[in-house]
Amino acid sequence: MTGPQRIVCLTEEPTETLYALGEQHRIVxxxxxxxxPAIARKEKPKVSAFTSAKIGEILQLKPDFVVGFSDIQSEIAAELIKHGVEVWISNHRSVDGILDYIRRLGALVGASGRADAYADELRRGLDEIERASAALPRRPRVYFEEWDEPPITGIRWVAELIRIAGGDDVFPELSIESLAKHRILADAGVVVQRAPDIILGSWCGKKFRPEKVAARPGWQAIPAVRDGELHEIKSPLILQPGPAALTDGVREMARIIQDWSKRLA
Structure with missing residues (x-):
């Protein structure tokens, strides 16, 4: 067997990817x-959060490879590197980046063929959704909220998936910002001006409260609030740059947009 044999996954997307490729035996x-997948929580020890990790417990697992995501985990990575652990921190932020990530992770564990096939399958699924959305008589304007206090808008892969699902992100200029702090809305009133038809909430790690959103000053004038088009997409489905977003996440977006379109017909 080639590639690393004892992998620690600091975020969810490498875990989901390795299970999808049949390489879960490598995860420690x-x-x-x-x-x-749900079974991972039962089978594998939990050794990290997103911005922190149990370094001692990770080292006890004797990993030969640790996979993490983004600059947010740079301190964890640096600490592990100081202990001689090989670390890969990916930094993909787009749909194409997610697909490429799957291919690269597959190659690292000697499963290039399966990873390529899986990425191709995911791409076909996205193409199918995009073809269906192209038939919509009208594209809704969509506001995606990743956090509420302060309001943070969606990242690039989220905006791209909204487009694939048949909508248009109302903050495309912010979606290209990789860091959440650069997607904070200093004035939430600008959402009123952009008049989204649909509001999608995915508050990282906590339940979306549509009634709180609807009660914000001036937001009653927003078409989405007026029409009751406030919907939650569970954060594990869309905020992880991995397979979940390209499957269940985008499908949930497409369902909401299709239902909105039918209501207008």
Whole structure:
């Protein structure tokens, strides 16, 4: 067997990807936020959060490879590197980036063929959704909220999936910002001006409260609030740059947009 034999996954997307590729036997530790696949929580020890990790417990697992995501985990990565652990921190932020990530992770564990086939399957699924959405008589304007206090808008892969599902993100200029702090709305009133037809909430790690959103000053004038088009997409389905977003996440978006379109017909 080639490639690393004892992998610790600091976020959910490498865990979901390795299970999808049939390489879960290599995983010796996972993120405590992991919910996909459900069996991973039962089988694998949880050794990290997103911005923190149990370094001692990770080292006891004797990993030969640790996979993490983004600059947010740079301190964890640095600490592990100081202990001689090989670390890969990916930084993909787009739909194409997610597909490429799957291919690269597959190659690292000697499963290039399966990873390529899986990425191709995911791409076909996205193409099918995009073809269906192209038939919509009208595209809704969509506001995606990743956090509420302060309001943070959606990242690039989220905006791209909204487009694939048949909508248009109302903050495309912010979606290209990789860091959440650069997607904070200093004035939430600007959402009123952009008049979204649909509001999608995915508050990272906590339940979306549509009634609180609807009660914000001036928001009663927003078409989405007026028409009751406030919907939650569970954060594990859309905020992880991995398979979940390209499957259940985008499908849920497409369902909401299709239902909105039918209501207008």
């Amino acid at each position: 530790g996972i993120s405590g936020f992991t919910v996909r």
